[in-house]
Amino acid sequence: MAVVVTGIAELVTNDDELGTMADAALVLEGDRVAWIGPTATAPDADERVDLDGRAVLPGWVDSHTHLVFAGDRTVEFAARMAGKPYTAGGIAVTVEATRAASDDDLAAVLRRHVEEAVAGGTTFLETKTGYGLTISDERRSAEVAGRFADEVTFLGAHLVPPGMKADDYVDLVCGDMLDAVAPHVRWADVFCERGAFDEDQSRAVLRAAAERGLGLRVHGNQLGQGPGVRLAVEMGAASVDHCTYLTPSDIDALAGGDTVATLLPACDLSTRQPLADARSLLDAGVTVALASNCNPGSSYTSSMAFCVATAVLQMRMSVTEAVRAATLGGARALRNDEVGVLRPGARADVHVIDAPSAAHLAYRPGMPLTYAVWRNGIRVR
Numbered sequence: 001m002a003v004v005v006t007g008i009a010e011l012v013t014n015d016d017e018l019g020t021m022a023d024a025a026l027v028l029e030g031d032r033v034a035w036i037g038p039t040a041t042a043p044d045a046d047e048r049v050d051l052d053g054r055a056v057l058p059g060w061v062d063s064h065t066h067l068v069f070a071g072d073r074t075v076e077f078a079a080r081m082a083g084k085p086y087t088a089g090g091i092a093v094t095v096e097a098t099r100a101a102s103d104d105d106l107a108a109v110l111r112r113h114v115e116e117a118v119a120g121g122t123t124f125l126e127t128k129t130g131y132g133l134t135i136s137d138e139r140r141s142a143e144v145a146g147r148f149a150d151e152v153t154f155l156g157a158h159l160v161p162p163g164m165k166a167d168d169y170v171d172l173v174c175g176d177m178l179d180a181v182a183p184h185v186r187w188a189d190v191f192c193e194r195g196a197f198d199e200d201q202s203r204a205v206l207r208a209a210a211e212r213g214l215g216l217r218v219h220g221n222q223l224g225q226g227p228g229v230r231l232a233v234e235m236g237a238a239s240v241d242h243c244t245y246l247t248p249s250d251i252d253a254l255a256g257g258d259t260v261a262t263l264l265p266a267c268d269l270s271t272r273q274p275l276a277d278a279r280s281l282l283d284a285g286v287t288v289a290l291a292s293n294c295n296p297g298s299s300y301t302s303s304m305a306f307c308v309a310t311a312v313l314q315m316r317m318s319v320t321e322a323v324r325a326a327t328l329g330g331a332r333a334l335r336n337d338e339v340g341v342l343r344p345g346a347r348a349d350v351h352v353i354d355a356p357s358a359a360h361l362a363y364r365p366g367m368p369l370t371y372a373v374w375r376n377g378i379r380v381r
């Protein structure tokens with residue numbers, strides 16, 4: 001079953017050779033992109049969809065979410081908006097609710113949030129454990145996550161659970177907890193931050209994960225300058241996420257390594273932190289990703305369009321840079337070369353917006369521009 005999509009006013013491919021095309025068409029066959037070219041030379045297919053002058057981009061690749069949770073943190077949000085600072089400790093509220101929830105409850109929350117993300121054009125999504133913080137709760141979080149997310153990350157090192165000593169908990173994470181969860185995940189992550197895990201503890205977690213064959217990710221430099229970015233580059237992590245407070249040497253380290261800097265502007269806004277310095281990173285040649293960090297505490301949105309609009313309007317990224325960071329950047333952060341790009345052979349993840357160009361994502365912020373979505377070759381909207 002092949003579908004030819006015509007009438008594309010602007011086709012963003014993220015492919016160096018194909019570039020951005022006007023008056024374009026593409027053919028989807030099964031779960032792959034089969035052909036890209038001018039509408040005038042588009043081949044026949046079983047089905048024809050004419051977009052009548054709309055823009056097409058690769059589906060968003062959201063490389064950072066925390067969607068295995070229960071409960072709500074409206075009270076904490078309201079207190080923050082009244083002036084109380086954000087701290088890592090708020091995670092414990094979600095941990096309590098998540099432990100008390102059934103697997104079915106967790107699955108229902110996750111399904112709802114993935115559906116919301118897809119409705120906004122997200123076609124590839126990573127999510128994390130990290131609100132269980134016991135062996136059994138982390139393992140079931142990973143199992144539930146694997147039913148709905150494209151990629152799953154183990155974040156047992158999210159917070160030292162109340163009532164435990166930090167070093168005892170790190171030993172548990174590095175030993176029995178990793179052994180129990182590793183078969184269900186591709187990645188491991190650590191929250192390397194004041195109030196969470198220090199540099200030595202974070203390195204121990206990353207080493208233990210690497211020994212079990214997991215890819216590495218780091219939450220770093222969210223609430224202040226610190227060792228997270230440096231450690232991520234040193235350990236060869238695929239991504240270091242937040243990067244809100246960077247020194248020039250952090251930027252040099254990122255520019256000299258192959259760790260992606262994943263920026264989370266919705267989180268910076270919701271915690272009233274400054275927005276990350278995307279411009280310095282891009283100008284230094286660092287690969288930048290944009291992700292939602294959707295979670296109930298510090299960033300309760302899965303809207304990648306909101307992240308892109310913020311990146312353009314407030315972080316001095318161009319539309320091209322922001323769209324690329326939210327698609328190809330996310331794919332690089334997940335070390336996946338089949339998504340975040342539209343070229344023959346790529347996964348058929350297509351986002352059609354109800355506008356003639358991608359610029360409208362920033363030009364018309366907050367508008368529901370998603371018009372159609374194919375995820376893995378299936379039209380889901």
Ligand SMILES: [Zn+2]
Pocket residue numbers: 064065066219293
């Ligand atoms: Zn996070």
